[in-house]
Amino acid sequence: MPIDTLQRTLERDRGDYGGKPVDPVVTPPAATPEALEPVPIKKLFKDYIASRQALGKHKDGAKAWETAILHLIKFLGYSDARRITKRNLLDWRDKLIAEKKSTKTIADKYLASVRAMLRWAHENDRLPTNEAEAVKQEVAKKRRTREAGYTDAEAIAVLKASTSYQPKQTDNPAHRESAHITAAKRWVPILCAFTGARVAEMTQLRKEDVRKEGDRWVMRITPEAGSVKTGVYHVRRYVGLSHL
Known part of the structure; x- marks a missing residue:
């Protein structure tokens, strides 16, 4: 005994x-401690985006960021966020560099999306730590080899190309470009040139967003119509389009 x-x-x-x-x-x-339930990365990302959309952000569902999340899952070979380590993320960053992605894209898209998701998960008790907190990518300074924006000749070429645009001809009605798409391709570049507005702001305009004040046409760009970079409405005025 x-x-x-x-x-x-x-x-x-x-x-x-x-x-x-x-x-x-x-x-x-x-x-033996009970095994913790896995935290699916896709579900975690979906919940994070839903929390941002409740604040009026990521109205497009953060499609560009979703691409980065899927790339991470493929690299890891698993989809449990609990298993992600800082070393995993550093290796992923190095993989992105090896794939010849720009340092700005890595920093502003790939790492930014994962860092935001994991920070939210940690702050909301979904994960015990934020393994991405110190994982960063220094952005290479952009070299400028020419003037910013179009030259006059380039701008004229773009506008001429838009006004003379013709859709591809086809005998199959199902493959024909609709008239409103053709009109958009012709007019959106011109409206952007005259107003300084973005393509997305032009293509989401509604009938009630355009009015005439005296001899001036006025466009009201508002988040009510769709994506606006600043998140607030603003007004663009333009004149002299009748000769185009």
Whole structure:
């Protein structure tokens, strides 16, 4: 009989039942901690985007960021966010560099999306840590080899190309470009040139967003119509389009 067992027997004979065995032969095994439920990366990303959309952000569903999340899952070979480590993310970053992606794209799209998701998950008790907190990519300074924007000749070429645009001809009606798409391809570049507005802001305009004040046409660009970079409405005025 082991000494530890004999010691427990003598204690019980004295009415002492508080003794605990120390010999591994008679010591009961430690309780095995319960396995934690996995945290699916796709579900985590979906919940994060939903929380941003409740604040009026990522109205497009963050499609560009979703591409980065799917790339990460493919690289990891698993989809449990609990298993992600800082080392994993550093190796992923190096993989992106090896794929010849620009440092700006890596920093502003790939790492930014994962860092935001994991930070939110940590702050909302979905994950115990934010493994992406210190994973960053320095952005190479962009070299400018020419003037910013179009030259006059380039701008004229773009506008001429838009006004003379013709859709591809086909005998199959199902493959014909609709008239409103053709009109958009002709007019959107011109409207952007005259107003300084973005393509997305032009293509989401509604009838009620355009009005005439005296001899000026006015466009009201508002988040009510769709994506606006600044998140606030603004007004663009333009004149002299009748000769185009």
